[in-house]
Amino acid sequence: MNTTPAQLLELLAAPEGTRIEFKSAAGGYHFDKLVEIAIRQSKPLPDFAGAAAHEVRLKLDGQVTDPKFVRFLERLGEEKLRGFSTYDFLALDAIAREQPLTEAMRSRLGGLLDAGVIESQGRGRGTRYHLSRSLYAALGKRGAYTRHRGLDHETNKALLLKHLHENAETGAPLPDLCEVLPALSRASIQRLLSELKQEGKARLEGQRRWGRWFPGPSMPQNPDPDQPQNQP
Numbered sequence: 001m002n003t004t005p006a007q008l009l010e011l012l013a014a015p016e017g018t019r020i021e022f023k024s025a026a027g028g029y030h031f032d033k034l035v036e037i038a039i040r041q042s043k044p045l046p047d048f049a050g051a052a053a054h055e056v057r058l059k060l061d062g063q064v065t066d067p068k069f070v071r072f073l074e075r076l077g078e079e080k081l082r083g084f085s086t087y088d089f090l091a092l093d094a095i096a097r098e099q100p101l102t103e104a105m106r107s108r109l110g111g112l113l114d115a116g117v118i119e120s121q122g123r124g125r126g127t128r129y130h131l132s133r134s135l136y137a138a139l140g141k142r143g144a145y146t147r148h149r150g151l152d153h154e155t156n157k158a159l160l161l162k163h164l165h166e167n168a169e170t171g172a173p174l175p176d177l178c179e180v181l182p183a184l185s186r187a188s189i190q191r192l193l194s195e196l197k198q199e200g201k202a203r204l205e206g207q208r209r210w211g212r213w214f215p216g217p218s219m220p221q222n223p224d225p226d227q228p229q230n231q232p
Contacts, residue, residue: 032086039089042069072138126183157192164215171212
């Protein structure tokens with residue numbers, strides 16, 4: 001049986017589920033508490049390799065993988081951490097490891113955003129989550145924060161520009177460009193297009209709903225034949 005800690009927690013939370021308690025020299029712990037302790041101490045999650053349908057084999061790794069992560073959680077304060085559920089810790093751990101989130105973890109993202117330990121990017125089903133700037137700074141990984149925020153920004157611009165080049169003859173109206181990046185709001189896409197325009201990579205021809213975007217810098221306007229021309 002290859003069961004993850006998140007999957008086992010969901011099984012135990014079911015009406016027919018059973019609480020599992022593990023005994024040690026230091027006392028007894030329920031499984032959810034073992035998961036919380038592992039994450040708070042920046043240790044690998046419990047390993048269930050070798051478990052069977054009616055037998056649970058649990059391996060705990062005592063090595064601290066990132067002491068800076070532990071210190072950051074300590075700075076949050078015990079009162080705030082007491083308000084975290086097991087799924088809060090699991091969601092934070094999954095985001096830190098860039099792993100998929102279960103529905104149970106996703107239900108806890110609002111609280112993690114409010115606590116300032118994660119940030120979101122995008123909208124709707126395309127929303128992505130990553131550790132907050134302050135957490136990355138505490139971990140000494142400011143470059144990773146820039147990768148999540150900065151490269152995504154440039155990637156979005158590149159996707160818009162690619163669509164413009166693919167439709168260079170007819171141009172692309174704003175609604176079509178919104179379909180290229182459905183996770184972003186209309187206003188966000190307009191800001192990206194404005195940046196491309198300032199960089200001389202895109203131009204807008206027409207106004208309002210008839211406007212279309214084309215690749216390349218703005219075309220010079222034809223001089224008014226009725227206006228006098230400056231003579232050299």
